[in-house]
Amino acid sequence: xxxxxxxxxxxxxxxxxxxxxxxxxxxxxxxxxxxxxxxxxxxxxxxxxxxxxxxxxxxxxxxxxxxxxxxxxxxxxxxxxxxxxxxxxxxxxxxxxxxxxxxxxxxxxxxxx
Amino acid sequence: xxxxxxxxxxxxxxxxxxxxxxxxxxxxxxxxxxxxxxxxxxxxxxxxxxxxxxxxxxxxxxxxxxxxxxxxxxxxxxxxxxxxxxxxxxxxxxxxxxxxxxxxxxxxxxxx
Numbered sequence: 265x266x267x268x269x270x271x272x273x274x275x276x277x278x279x280x281x282x283x284x285x286x287x288x289x290x291x292x293x294x295x296x297x298x299x300x301x302x303x304x305x306x307x308x309x310x311x312x313x314x315x316x317x318x319x320x321x322x323x324x325x326x327x328x329x330x331x332x333x334x335x336x337x338x339x340x341x342x343x344x345x346x347x348x349x350x351x352x353x354x355x356x357x358x359x360x361x362x363x364x365x366x367x368x369x370x371x372x373x374x375x376x377x
Numbered sequence: 378x379x380x381x382x383x384x385x386x387x388x389x390x391x392x393x394x395x396x397x398x399x400x401x402x403x404x405x406x407x408x409x410x411x412x413x414x415x416x417x418x419x420x421x422x423x424x425x426x427x428x429x430x431x432x433x434x435x436x437x438x439x440x441x442x443x444x445x446x447x448x449x450x451x452x453x454x455x456x457x458x459x460x461x462x463x464x465x466x467x468x469x470x471x472x473x474x475x476x477x478x479x480x481x482x483x484x485x486x487x488x489x
Contacts, residue, residue, distance in 0.1 A: 268419075297475040306381070306465050306482050307420070312475030320476050354419055358475060365410070366477060368420040 268357045268369035285340045287355030295360035296338040301352040314360040350376045381480035388486045395453040399466030406468035414463045461487045
């Protein structure tokens with residue numbers, strides 16, 4: 265079975281631009297969570313989606329948004345990029361039950377110049 | 378509030394045991410996790426422990442949980458150079474599926 269897949273693997277943008285990151289969960293998983301990992305830090309929770317509905321949101325500005333599609337894949341969108349948005353963006357897949365294990369993809373490395 | 382703390386660096390010799398420590402603040406956390414991250418890669422789930430357990434062993438890995446002190450440790454027996462990576466402790470917080478609170482990570486360096 266394929267694991268969690270994310271695309272693209274690397275991305276370079278300039279300040280003020282918009283970016284869309286994509287994630288496909290493990291087959292059968294209905295929940296996708298997004299995390300931001302700044303260099304030298306642990307991952308920070310951005311969003312969780314379950315059955316196409318937002319279930320949780322971390323402490324991130326409204327420039328960050330996401331959605332989940334009927335096939336359970338997900339997109340993370342970031343508008344008006346800032347230099348501080350440069351980070352590794354990780355997607356995690358799970359069944360959607362409380363206190364469960366999360367399985368992470370390899371991430372998208374976003375550089376904002 | 379929710380917070381997880383880890384020491385930043387650990388250096389050991391190949392063949393020695395490594396012990397990585399973590400403290401957390403949310404006593405309602407039901408599960409506590411250890412993830413491994415190699416350079417340029419995502420997070421790999423190594424092991425986890427339910428909050429009503431004191432210890433869990435999985436091959437070379439031993440997890441110890443002191444719930445009273447909110448202290449978690451990961452012991453790696455017979456550490457190999459391939460174990461060199463960053464290790465993250467994470468707590469599940471208040472039963473919020475999909476949201477984990479991670480520490481800063483401990484960089485483990487294994488010297489031959």
